[in-house]
Structures are given as structure tokens and as C-alpha cells.
Amino acid sequence: MRIKFIIALFISVAVALLVRVYYLAIESNHYYERLSLNNTIKTEYIAPVRGEILDRTNRPVAINQLGFKIKLKPHLRSKKHIKEFNDAIDYLLTLFPDLNKEKIIKKYKRKDSYYNHEYIDIVDFIPYKEMMPKYSKLLLHNNIKVVSAPRRYYPFGDIASHVIGYVSKANKKEIAKDPTLELIGYTGKNGIEKYYNKFLEGEPGKKVVQVNANNQIIKELSYTPPKENRKLTLNIDMELQRYISKLFQKKAGAVIVMKTDGSILAASSFPEYNLNTFVTGISTKEWLKLTTSLDKPFTNKLINGLYPPGSTVKIGLGLIYITTRLYPAWSVFCTARFPLGKRVFRCWKHGGHGKTNIVKAIRESCDDYFYKGSLQVGIKIMSEGLKRMGLGKKTGVDLPNEFIGTVPSREWKMRKYAQPWYIGETLNTSIGQGNMLVTPMQIASFTALMATGKLPVPHFAKLIGDKPYNPKPKDVLTSKEKRRLPIIRKAMMEVCNYPTGTATHYLHAKVKIAGKTGTAQVIGIKQDIKKRMLEHELSYYSRSHAWFTTYGPYRHPQVIVTVLVEHGGHGGAAAGSMVSDIYNWLLEHKYISRR
Secondary structure, eight states: OHHHHHHHHHHHHHHHHHHHHHIIIIIHHHHHHHHHHHHHEEEEEEOOOOOOEEOTTOOEEEEEEOEEEEEEOSSOSSTTTHHHHHHHHHHHHHHOTTSOHHHHHHHHHHHOOTTOOSOEEEEEEEEHHHHGGGHHHHHTOTTEEEEEOOEEEOTTTTTTHHHHOOEEEOOHHHHHHOTHHHHHOEEEOSHHHHHTHHHHHOBOEEEEEEEOTTOOEEEEEEEEOOBOOOOEEESOOHHHHHHHHHHTTTOOEEEEEEETTSBEEEEEEESOOOTHHHHSOOOHHHHHHHHHOTTOTTSOTTTTOOBOOGGGGHHHHHHHHTTTTSOTTOOEEEOSEEEETTEEEEOSSTTOOEEEOHHHHHHTTOHHHHHHHHHHHOHHHHHHHHHHTTTTSOOOOSSSSOOOOBOOOHHHHHHHHSOOOOHHHHHHHHTTOTTOBBOHHHHHHHHHHHHHSSBOOOBOEEEETTEEOOOOOBOOSOHHHHHHHHHHHHHHHHHHHSTTOSSGGGOOOSSOOEEEEEEEOSSOOOTTOSSOOOGGGSOGGGSOEEEEEEEESSSSOOEEEEEEETTOOSHHHHHHHHHHHHHHHHHHTTSSOOO
């Protein structure tokens, strides 16, 4: 029995040894073949060059500045190679004395590891002119590699900064969403650069090469070029942008110049900031200055600034009034005071406007007409109508993170505050105050609706590559609203041309325009104050925001010009001259005709 057991044991051991020999000699060969292949075949991904952004006349708005990146061979910090490491760093500093030695060493240490066999980035960017005299010297150094590395540059600096946006280093969250960023290293952070980032960044190329044990390339096996240099052409005219920036000096607010089809010729949020400071990394001091300023230069007020629309909303509400519960000839007698319960709602004009119909109410911005009309129409119809006309929702403009604003209603208040609606809130809404909030982009689109009868989708892109971008305007008005829209247009024309129009005396435009002024209060007026202080008597940050939104020419609308001056007081006085200058520039440069 023992002999049988011993024989069985020997046979088992022999079989196990044979199986192991077979595995090592035959089966594991495939594994080592693959391992060998990985050691000899190497795939390199090629970063695409970011596409340029141009204005409508092909002026460069965002371009790539030619330069170079410096890399250092890995594994040089070991005792065996530390002298080579120090010599390489010292050599670099003799050629580029402005480089920071501590930063270079820190950068190298962070990425150097036993598992990394790639050259390590130690200098992100050296301009072309600075590199060229020293390029050949660097190529002779065995441990240093120089590769091309374009950097984003904005030729116009701070002009149209909120629209264009900027690129900066990609963070971990962004890289997780888009692995290409790990290769590229930077991404669009806001504005057009962010909205069209995927298009602009392109797609990586790929090169497969054979290398030896020292990681030296022996042979190139295949090459797939990157998809790059995708151009984005905008509708904006940078000369018009520059002109508007000069007009708006030392003011805060926003300006939009838009064709009636929604293509934007110019748009600015003020104050502006220099985009180039963000490409290489902004200092803490500069960042704090931007983020703590009361004028909020880092906020894109075009789509993220929320303001009461004031009397600009009256053009839409007026149309809703005369197409629902009221008829066009309906009028009120304005005495400047409208008592409701324990509160008195006042009209801006001391002494009142007297007998007032819809045209006069818009022309002279009579609050009393809209107070009394709102009680006839009701907040439900008002709210639903304004939302249909584009307020309280995104315009669809091609900028990231657009705000929707607020068009208040019973349902909105109950949902937000769990409180009932009061009739006084209906009156406040009727003059664009209370909880109502809009963006300048919404008001520009809203004005275009009054001018043409269709609600456009504002857009900056003209050509995405070689494909035209022209979203169709939306048909949002009822047939009755379309029939009675000429009444609102006539009233808007009289705002700018009639002797008692709220904007007439502040204009010098060479074309006949139509529009609506608005004064949006930022502080409430107490009931016991019998005589209001004039805007210029208030402290700056207590003054009302000034709106002036227009279209022109009156009979054949071609362009919308919307201006918001923060704490500017009265819309016509604060913005009338500026709006006139913009129309005159457009006429001179043949964007519009006099007809």
C-alpha cells in the first residue's frame, strides 16, 4: 500500500512539473510576446492646435501664439544621474535667466516616478522670438527636449471679454469629463471659448513608433494627423465693439447690438477685463480685485445680470392688455396717485398724465395706465403672456450658463415662498418692478419681437467651420397680437420722436428709431415720502438702473440696440446719446440704411 502511495505521489509531482514546464514554455509565451511588444511599440498621442476665433470681417479675436515647451528626461534624480539633472537645470538658467529654478525642480519632482518613461514638462511656454536664438543649443543637450507649444492670445485684450471668454489650465473635474484635456492641458473657461470648446479643441492625432530599450525611436509605424485649426467666425464686428467700449468708459452695465434675425453685431458687459491675464494664471491680487468690486467686472451681465426691467416691460404688457381684456381705445385718467388698500401706488410724473390711452401710456411711460390695466387683465394672463414673449426663460444664446430671470405669478410665489399672491404685487409687476427680473439679452430679444413679430434666437456664431449658423426666429404671437402690434410700434416710435416722448430730447440719431425707456428702482420708496428725491441726488449705488431698448429704422427694422446703465437714473438721459452714436456708426459703416 505504501509503495502504491509513493508511486502515486511521484506521478503527481511529475505531472505538476510537466504542466508547469508546458505553461512556462508555451502558454506564457503569448504574455511575454505582448510584454515585449509593449516594450518595443509605443503609441504617442498628438495634441491638436486649438481653432482660432475671428470676427465677421476675419479679424483675429482669439489666436495661438507660437512658442515652445521644454521637457526634461525622467529618472535624473537618482544618485547615479543627479549631476546630469543639476547640469541640465543650470544650463537652462544660463540660456533663460528669468526662469524660476525652484518652480522647475518642483514641477519635475511632482511628475517624476519609476513608472514614468515620458519626458517631463518643466517650462510650459517660451515665446518663438526668445527661443529661436537658443533652439539649436538646446537640441544638442541629451537630456532636454524642445517641442512646439502654442499659447492662446487675445489681440483685443479686454474688448468683448465677456463674450469671447478665455482658456486656462484644465482641472481634474474637466479632465474626467473630457480625457482629451489631459493631453492638451487647457480648456475654455467661459464665453465663446467655453460654449464652443469641443469644436475649437479639435481631436488628437496618433503616432505609433518602434523604440529600443533606451526608449529611442527606431521606426515610425503609423501616423494619424490631429483634427485641428477649426475656425469659428462670429457675427460681431470688433471695431464696433471697440467703439462701444469707448462710449461706455467709467460706466457699469451692458450693451447689445443685434440684427432683427438674432445675429449679434456687438455685445459688451462692463466693466471689462483683460483676457490675456487668465491664460498663464491670474494673481491672487488681481482675482480679488475682479471678484470683490461692487461693479462686478467678472459677471457677464449680458446673460447673468438680473435686473428689474422697469418700464421696458410695458411694450409687451401693453400688447397683452389690448389683445385680451382691454380694447385699444381703453383709457384711464392719471392723477399720479392710485390708492389700493392702505398703500398708494404712484406714477412717476408729479401731477399725473391726465387722460391716457395705450399709445400715450407707452410714449410717456404712464404707470397709472398699467396699474389699472393689470387689475382688468390679471397676473395669470400677464405672466403667461410675458413668458411666451421670451421673458422668464433662456433666449438660447450661444453662451454658457445663461440665467432665466423671473416672471412672477401666483404659482411661482407659492412654489418659492409658500405664500399667497397679493394684488399689490400685480401692480408692481405691471411696471416691471417687484420680483420681476430679466437679463439684457432677454430685453434685446423681446424688443426684436416687438419690431418684427417674431422672437429671434440671439447668436454670436456666424460660421462653425464652414457651416453657417442661423437659427430660425420663433413665431410666438397670437394672430390678434400680430394685428395690433402696429399700435405698440407707433407708441415706441413716439417715445423717440414725439415732443412728449421720454427719449426724444436725448437723441441725435440720423435714422428714425423706435424704443422704450425704463427706470428700474434698486431701493424701495417709503409711503410717507411725499416728494421723491431726484436720481442725481441719491448716492450712486442707490440710483435706479437706466434702460433704453430700441430698434431702427422705424419703418423697416434692421437692428436692435439695447443699453443698460447701472445706477444711471433715467433711461433716456443716461443712454440716449450713446444709442444715437451707435446708430450713427451703423449708418456710416452701412450696416443699416436711412429708409
